[in-house]
Amino acid sequence: INKHPKIKDEILENDSIYLAFKNELEIYSGLNRTDEEFLTRIFFKTRSVFDQVIKKYKESGSLDSTLMLKLGEVQEFSEKVKKFQVKGALSHEVQDLVKDSVDPLDTTSEVHLKELIDANNLTPDVLERYLIIFSRVFKNCDDVDNTKLIYEIFDYLVEAYICFGFYLMDEFANLSKGIGQAEVLLDEKGDLKIGKDLLKILSSFIPIIAQVMLHDGIGHSNISNIIVKHIEKYKVDHNKNQYKLFLLYFLLMDIDIKANKNYIEEVFTLVTLSPLKVSTYFKLNFYLAFKAYQNKDLENFFKNKVRDSQIRIDNKSIEAKGINRILSKKQKANILRKNKDS
Numbered sequence: 001i002n003k004h005p006k007i008k009d010e011i012l013e014n015d016s017i018y019l020a021f022k023n024e025l026e027i028y029s030g031l032n033r034t035d036e037e038f039l040t041r042i043f044f045k046t047r048s049v050f051d052q053v054i055k056k057y058k059e060s061g062s063l064d065s066t067l068m069l070k071l072g073e074v075q076e077f078s079e080k081v082k083k084f085q086v087k088g089a090l091s092h093e094v095q096d097l098v099k100d101s102v103d104p105l106d107t108t109s110e111v112h113l114k115e116l117i118d119a120n121n122l123t124p125d126v127l128e129r130y131l132i133i134f135s136r137v138f139k140n141c142d143d144v145d146n147t148k149l150i151y152e153i154f155d156y157l158v159e160a161y162i163c164f165g166f167y168l169m170d171e172f173a174n175l176s177k178g179i180g181q182a183e184v185l186l187d188e189k190g191d192l193k194i195g196k197d198l199l200k201i202l203s204s205f206i207p208i209i210a211q212v213m214l215h216d217g218i219g220h221s222n223i224s225n226i227i228v229k230h231i232e233k234y235k236v237d238h239n240k241n242q243y244k245l246f247l248l249y250f251l252l253m254d255i256d257i258k259a260n261k262n263y264i265e266e267v268f269t270l271v272t273l274s275p276l277k278v279s280t281y282f283k284l285n286f287y288l289a290f291k292a293y294q295n296k297d298l299e300n301f302f303k304n305k306v307r308d309s310q311i312r313i314d315n316k317s318i319e320a321k322g323i324n325r326i327l328s329k330k331q332k333a334n335i336l337r338k339n340k341d342s
Contacts, residue, residue, distance in 0.1 A: 015119035029140035089292040135217025165210035207279040281309040
């Protein structure tokens with residue numbers, strides 16, 4: 001791709017080929033960090049797919065109001081999450097065991113032919129692949145001088161990951177409609193695949209999933225200044241930008257937890273919606289378990305913040321003020337009706 005521009009053009013012009021060359025496009029961008037034209041073409045290719053997804057979830061109002069319409073108060077879920085509390089930092093050995101169980105190392109080294117991907121069938125996997133390619137290319141193109149373009153892409157990616165999370169919620173909801181409360185879905189082998197209760201739990205975890213995906217896609221120290229500037233921009237009208245602020249604060253902390261840990265105080269002040277308070281509690285427990293081993297000061301810091309976060313979940317008065325600011329009477333009625341039905 002690097003030596004033969006025609007091959008690059010062929011890949012970019014055919015979406016089925018483009019999606020199959022995820023790793024090669026990432027490598028190319030790493031070798032050509034100033035290639036603004038390449039970054040722009042990837043941007044427009046992603047927009048051709050994701051503009052409609054973003055438009056759908058912004059039609060009902062702000063992204064915060066869409067989050068509340070889909071998840072509501074999450075009271076039952078928050079009670080379950082509060083029972084999950086890390087007692088202290090995990091050793092590196094235990095951390096490795098946890099990581100291996102979640103993401104086991106692939107030891108196969110066979111050479112396979114590229115399999116074309118059906119770009120016309122916009123499944124969750126296909127949409128995610130568009131986002132992954134775009135995110136990794138953006139992260140690598142850190143020597144592009146066009147600041148306006150970089151900021152525009154950053155804004156777009158934040159909204160794209162949020163709306164992809166909403167899309168996954170709708171996919172979970174559609175799956176759950178086909179099964180009863182006590183039923184499960186089985187795979188082709190007859191093994192347990194997923195149940196309705198699990199689908200509901202997965203939906204409640206979407207803010208965490210979106211945040212982790214955003215960090216996996218673009219998280220790097222070279223964008224820290226961009227994150228801080230966008231945080232300052234969103235803080236001006238923070239009541240309508242809580243979801244974005246949640247993603248960016250924790251993106252910054254994921255990049256450098258020691259340097260940025262004190263931003264958690266701003267999260268406590270500015271991010272008050274119920275689903276995001278629960279997600280904050282879960283994220284802080286993660287930091288305590290995986291980021292504080294053999295650092296007593298950091299461990300004590302996160303123990304205190306986990307405790308404070310748990311208190312915030314129980315404080316409904318702060319949350320009610322935030323909800324009233326972003327939701328219309330009709331939207332509030334929809335939340336009450338949804339919670340009643342569930």
